Amino acid sequence: MKKIISMILCGCLAASLLASCGSENGGESTGGNSGGDAVNLKYYFIAKTTNTEDTKEIQEALNEVTKEKINATVELHPLSFNEYPTKMPLMLTTGDDLDIMTSSNFLSYTSVVQTNGVLALEDLLPEAAPELWNMYDQERWDAAKVKGSIYMVPNYDPSVSYPGFWAIGELTEKYDFDWENAESWEDWEPFFDTILEKEDGVTPILSDADYWGRLWFPGYYGYEGVGSVKAPKGQDLVVVKADDPNRKVVAAPFTDEYKETIELTRKWYEKGYFLQTPPTEAEMMSLRSEQKFATFAVPFVGEGDTTAMAASEWGGATILQAKIKGKAPIITTGSATSSGNCVAKASKNPEKALQFIQLLHTDEYIHNLLNFGIEGKHWVWKDEAKKVIQYPEGMDAETCGWVPNTTYQFGNKAALQYFQTEAEVDTSSRVEEAMKSAVYSELMGFVADPEPVKNQLAAISTVCQEYAEPLERGLVDPNDPDKGLAAFQQKLKEAGIDEVVAEFQSQIDAWASENGK
């Protein structure tokens, strides 16, 4: 009996030793860091499907190029959407062995910097990766600054958005409505009147109890929100005009624009453009699939492809993306730093790491290799001239062994990436066009610190939920003495909106003078 036990214990010990040896060897055999040998970089990123064998093949293909171009090999470490936000901060905090990692919505730039595990790059960048450094406007680098240091190379994935409508194409065609030239909310009124009159049971604008069915979108008036002062699901209410050189902070409910918008919303509500009782989200979804509506007012009509959404959620209708053209699109700190690549402090070769990031921004082959895999195996040309690709015969997104499904993640999407559908070609040229007129927000690089006014913010959020939500959705009369705009403004003052505005104003002024703006 003694023997058996000691054998079991020895077995355990041996096995764990073997396992640990194995992982160590794995790390070093591909590495080697002396003299002219290629250095090894560990690259961590988020990916949906990455089968082990496909990952190996792509890594080999990648290393052929990187060895030649920057004398380095790259070890790919794709992590799934759920493990990335747990594992990465731990790895960064504990100084685990890695060189490059990506930041995106799943693990925000702020939380990455908070781990204190990524390297400040501003001194290294111009030296190690001059091409990358000169590629982008200074405003973009400013946006990535936290307390004066750049910790991330932001990816370039421009998107332009306006508020507007998703409209059902069959209806606009039936009543011959010139939706493309409808430039303001009011231009849509004749169409909605026709719908009310002629289409039984069809609501002009679909709303729901939580969020949908409002017209107040700060971006429409060129405002950028500061410090997210709002109802839990509402719109930003403390804002700065993005092109205001004085960067004056205002509380939106006190502006004329806000008043006009909620009055318009109320008018539309009374005319019956919205359902009188907003349906629950589930009811809204089923109304949507039965097409019992004409349009859907959204804050972010982008330039994306809507065919798939139409098929899955809109009962196969044609979805038009109708913009209400406000001011020129704004590039904000948030949109410029929504994703990027960081270099870990633990990296032994930060210069090489930056050079690899530079390749992600300049090398078409590498960029697409990481996004879509190997030509012939994971994708084939559909139209090589237009750079449109598709899955090979008999393969789709479910069966393909390499579908990271994170096209924003690997560097310069706008310049390098192949298109997955014909529609994207069109979209991308429209985005490019719109980007020419886009303006950088005067607040580029500023991030508000809500800490000093957090008590007021909590109170304001409650007031917004009670007053702003019904007002913005036309459910109450703006002139109502108890629940109208005046009452809302009064309650906001009581909750301390003035202190919040003053606090953010002083933060912005301090930030501006520090950064010589």
Added chain:
Amino acid sequence: MKKKLHKNTFKTVVTLAFIPICALCLIPLWTLIVASFSTDSDITKYGYLLWPKTFTLEGYSYIFAKPMQILRAYGVTIFVTVVGTVIGVVVMGMFAYTTARRSFRLSKFLGYYAFLTMLFSGGVVPYYIMMTQYLHLKNSVWALILPNLVGPFYIMILRTYYRSLPEGLYEAAKLDGAGEMYIFFKIALPLSVPAIATVALFSMLGFWNDMYQALLFVENQDLYPLQYLLYRITYETGIIQEGAQTVGRTVPYQSVRMAMAMLAMLPIMFSFLFVQKYFVKGITLGGMKGD
């Protein structure tokens, strides 16, 4: 005769009263099974039903789209559960036995040593450093086994149980010439089967359901345990559903989740049947019998 009749009526009444209660316990499980065979839109529209409106296997077929992956995950989980439970029970049994023996000088100290870990822990970061930088257990199947091997609470159950055996038993065995090992394996162990079975079941459930270790330490997809793989699939269907516009098809999110719960639950549910007979005995004996 009269007395017996009385007893029988009582039994009948109790049984009748408990049938609906048992049914109430079974209904959630049943609706889960039904939901796993229902279409997504039915679940959204009608909620959880007692019989599927349209019978479908789409939830299961979505999960089994890559059968090798699931089978491998089952393999990992079964390996971890079996090996972990066996080693764990042996280690905990021996530890509890030594701390239960009053004649052993360090028994008190070791008892507290185990107990302290229930109250204090180093936190995630030191734990992570310990596991990866000192023990080098990243991406190893032992990272799934070692951290859950020994539970102080289980040790306490076993220890109380061993304490309940009369000390004289050991002395008698010693007089007859038995060594410590012999006493443990031939005398203490057979007498403590109920307690051991209880602890084994707890520990088995622990290994079967554990996902956290994999989340922290496993990167290699071939080492994913079942629960973690299922968690990952659910999470991704959620993401895909939110971004349905990019994928171009809907995912049966609700039915996938329910099918997943079924797959994760069934095997361990059956194992419960086997250990059940020792179960109650183990807990109550360990807890109540003093000396």
